[in-house]
Amino acid sequence: MRNTHVVVIGSGFGGLAAAKQLAKSKVPTVLISATDEHLFQPLLYQVATGVLPADEIAPPIAGVLENKETVDVVKGYVTALDAEAQVVTYRTADGEEQIGYERLIVAAGASQGYFGHDEWAERTFSLKTLDDATTLRAHLLDCFAAPVDDTAAHTFVVVGGGATGVEIAGQIRELRARHFTDAPTAVYLVEGAGDLLPVYGGRLSAFTRKTLEDSGVQVLTDSFVTEIADGAVTVRSADGAERTLESETVVWSAGVQATPLAAVVAAATKCETDRAGRLLINPDLTVGVRADVYAIGDMTSLNGYPGQSPVAMQEGRHAADVIRGKKVTGTAFRYFDKGSMAVINRNNAVVDAPFGIKLTGYLGWLTWLAVHLFYLVGFRNRFAAVWSWFRAFGGHARPGFAEVTETRTETEPVAAAPAAEAVTGTGSPDAVGGAEDPRLVDTGTR
Secondary structure, X not given: OEEOOEEEEOOOHHHHHHHHHHHHOOOOEEEEEOOXXXXXXXXXXXXXXXXXXXXXXXXXHHHHOOOOOOEEEEXXXXXXXXXXXXXXXXXXXXXXXXXXXXXXXXXXXXXXXOOOOHHHHHHOEOOOXXXXXXXXXXXXXXXXXXOOOOOOOOEEEEEOOOHHHHHHHXXXXXXXXXXXXXXXXXXXXXXXXXXXXXXXXXXXXXXXXXXXXXXXXXXXXXXXXXXXXXXXXXXXXXXXXXXXXXXXXXXXXXXXXXXXXXXXXXHHHOOOEOOOOXXXXXXXXXXXXXXXXXXXXXXXXXXXXXXXXXXXXXXXXXXXXXXXXXXXXXXXXXXXXXXXXXXXXXXXXXXXXXXXXXXXXXXXXXXXXXXXXXXXOOHHHHHHHXXXXXXXHHOOOOOOHHHHHXXXXXXXOOOOHHHHXXXXXXXXXXXXXXXXXXXXXXXOXX
């Protein structure tokens, strides 16, 4: 069995931040990740709507950490934890393996929550993984290519008025306004609270709602989804009135729950969990009765901190600093709120910055671009994202949609007539979104 000083589980923002921080003191570290990529999750909605190709938000972890000589990356899915023996068991393509550790940092993230209606997962689209985004992207292209009298195909329901819900609703409507102009599109955004972006409140929430409604999004606040069937969504308003929307597309962004690994860690460390299964960690980020196990990010609950990447990154660095002796053992974690932001549509965003600074509209959008460009990992990804944003927002291209056409073309028989049509981009629904589709041609306007 292999042994190392620190094991980090998860390659998201928190796990990556912890590994990088540990590398500063050359602490031997093994990072276990279920995927080969580090996913820039806040931009999944841009992959789903074709703004960015998938690889621009998912650089290889090995490449991100290639200069960190003391960090080794292994691909595997953690299945068990023996906290007493300090051993992690994980499954690889070659079978189960074990690794011993002196300190453990668990940063496994969270999954989508459905408020007790797990059966809705089969009938909705979520945005938690790269596969989620690419699946929704292909589906959106099919919907926009459907006959104009297909009401369900051209009706899109987004559930959850937080940042993800606002961003995906705004981008779907923008697809109709700037790319699929002949499609009779209806976009509904359903939120149970009285405001969109309820954590912002005030004029930022009001600006978000007005901007979306002005663009054509139908905002339903104080409303709840009560049923999701094939091709239909039932929504109940605060006064008890119900309406059924015919729709083949329900994007679910309301609520999260911990991944199954949280239950494994809870049992091994005697840690309590909340209703969503998140670990109720100690103030110093340790878990249960164990001083050698830390948990960070979306899978945890502490002081009401939001489940956002800045929290996970700061927690990752805090745990690493304690392990490498830069902070006293037992030091409580304190989150420094650098603000939050959300894009509404092209040229419009809201920013809630420190010191009471609140930005809206074009200035907020430029700030959003600058911040996200800064946090994108790797020079290549930054350069590629800038070029894609330039084409999508300055022109009329959707670079990500080309991937759908290429994938479908590659999987079709070359000798068949429909495949030949797909290659040329004419006469086949599969060609929608390709370079030959007149609704998505880059006009060269910059």
